[in-house]
Amino acid sequence: MSPRGVATPDVRERLFAAAERVVERDGPGALTSRSVTTEAGCAKGLLHAHFEGFDEFVAELCLDRFARTTASARALTGLVGRGTVAGNLDTVVQALFDSGGPAVSGLAMARPAAALRVREALAAGAPGFASIEAAVAAYLEAERDLGRTPASLDPASVALALVGAGHHLLMTAWPGSPDPRPAVRRLVTALVAGGADEADGGAA
Known part of the structure; x- marks a missing residue:
């Protein structure tokens, strides 16, 4: 997925951030190449100078946000060993829903x-849900070794449940639908509650 020109990171991020603002404010139906460049305050041809077309732009936006997460x-x-396990995990999973993520991903699909x-x-091999899942599982395994999660916790299964739920909510949440963040936060707490989180007293 190579753009026609050599897109600098600043230009890409400027356009991506503009697209997220459009989706968050006006919904996915308002997202067009013209609305993106207008929001970004740049020439209308800039998007097509760096991407083969609008479909590539939308795909690259999703892939960029997956990579960030x-x-x-x-x-x-x-x-x-720091903070609480639930709090640390919550930060990562919630990142999937930042800046209109559900609507942008739904638009791509x-x-x-x-x-x-x-x-x-x-x-x-681009970073996506599988790489997020692997990183979460590795983190949980390390925390279990420190005794900060129940000894019975299965890191791979918990990671699958968290990322799978995040994927489901990301693909089905649209502007105007219930905020998915509280549901994800409850799931995180339910899956990793107990063990040292309780012993820590919820200290941040």
């Missing part, structure tokens, strides 16, 4: 060409 999940290794680009990129 993966980086956040991998950063959990630096939080092992509703556009066959964009959805195909996303699937191809993930199959080729």
Whole structure:
């Protein structure tokens, strides 16, 4: 998925952030190449100068946000033994829903060409739900070894449940639907409650 030109990170992020604002404010139906460039305050041809078309733009936006969440999940290794397990996990899972994430992902799935680009990129190894799941499982295993989760906790199964639930809510939540964050927060707490989180007294 190579753009026609060499897109600088600043241009890509400027357009991606503008797209998220449009979706968050006006809904996915308002997202067009013109609305993105207008929101970004740039020339109307800038998007097409850096992407082959609008489907590629939408796909790249989704993949970029997946990569960001993966980086956040991998950063959990630096939080092992700190804060609360539920709080640390909640930060990662909630990142999936930031800045209109559900609507943008839903838009990508509703556009066959964009959805195909996303699937191809993930199959080729781009960071996605599988990498987020692996990072969460590794973090939970480390916390279990420290005794901060119940000894019976299965890190791989908990990671699958969390990321799977996040995926489901991400694909089915749209502007105007109930906020998915409280449901995810309750799930995180239910899956990892007990053990050292209780012993810590919920200390942050």
